[in-house]
Amino acid sequence: MKIGIVLYPTFGGSGVVATELGKILASKGHLIHFITYSQPVRLGRFQKNIFYHEVAVSDYPLFEFQPYETTLASKIIDVVKYEQLDLLHVHYAIPHASAAYMAQHILKEENITIPFVTTLHGTDITLIGKDPSFVPVVQFCINASNAVTAVSENLKAETLAHFKVHRNVHVIPNFIHTEEHLPDENPELRKAYALPHEPILCHISNFRKVKRVDDVIRVFNRVNAATPSKLILVGDGPDRYACEQLCRTLGLCDRIIFLGKLRETRQVLELADIFVLPSENESFGLAALEALAVGVPVVSSNTGGIPEVNRDGYSGFLSEVGDIEHMTSNTLRLLNPADKMRFRLQALDQAKTFSPEEIIPKYEEIYHNLVENKKP
Ligand code: GMT
DSSP states (O other): EEEEEOOSSSHHHHHHHHHHHHHHHHHHHHHEEEEEESOOOOOOOTTTTTEEEEEOOOHHHHHHHOHHHHHHHHHHHHHHHHHHHHEEEEESSSHHHHHHHHHHHHHTTTTOOEEEEEOSSSHHHHHGGGGGTTHHHHHHHHHSEEEEEEEEHHHHHHHHHHSSOOSSSSEEEOOOOOOHHHHHHOHHHHHHHOTTTTEEEEEOOOOOOOGGGHHHHHHHHHHHHHHHOOEEEEEEOOTTTHHHHHHHHHTTTEEEEEEEEEEEOOHHTTSSEEEEEOOOOOOOOHHHHHHTTTTTTTEOOOOTTHHHHOOOOEEHHHHTTOHHHHHHHHHHOOOOOHHHHHHHHHHHHHHTOHHHHHHHHHHHHHHHHHHHHOOO
């Protein structure tokens, strides 16, 4: 099948999922055409069956705000026509679903039929999508999509609660490749960050308010007081400056390492003993799944779709949002040498339930149904 994937190219989870999905589909023989405004973070190497089409945004002086949606729709039309795509899969509703809708209707004038699948990832529904300035368009586009998927049962419920949706929403979770066994330890690399007896806590995010990175630091402060530890923070975003200030206020500068943005996080995760994800809201929690996939148990909040990923008492522990004391005691419990290996193996085991072999065919089934019926 020839599939156009419209995505955000940045470090966010929706772009990562879209890119990894495209790479797996390409390895299965589909022809994948990525469409976005710059090279996706996880797309670098040459791979058979993958093509990338850049949306060049104009800077015409009249426009105070560049009309990205119009440029994107035009690019989609061009790629659909000249690459003879069978289907579009757009990731993140705003503005990808409305651009796909516009392209679909313009192409219809030329007797070209192109169905589109919209995958809802989270904040396009739970945060920005709920903003009244977006609601009518988001709601219309969900209903106008030829198929809609959400990354968790929780996100599906949120979608149905906040929008008048009269179509089926398929739940297809995020996926991850796991090895059969826990990764080998890397004492040489670990030595650069912590002493052999010091546990390493880790957090990866875009440092937005919704991630509550300050909670990570407060939990770490308490854990470190009980047992000297290190914290590795990966990513960057609006809250980073405040987090750096908090580390200085708490006198933790020599204990906390800010690595900034990384394209690949697996090597860092392999150094970690615990992954901390205290989000205010999280439709799924891909970062937590990436930690579980290398056998790192997760201490997280119990919000949104996180409980569908992090099984309380099995792959880690859940707490109420903001309950720093509970997250601290859960972290210390997971660090207990008597339980540590059991939780690591359980974390890996939990990640295996999200294998690409399980998840990708769910998308392919939707694609086949749409292309065979060519309904739009
Ligand atoms: O986490 C973010 O802020 C980025 C965001 C995105 O859309 O790029 O991630 C969302 O999509 C991921 C992939 O489906 C989910 O695993 C994340 O949980 C979700 N983030 C939120 O709901 C906050």
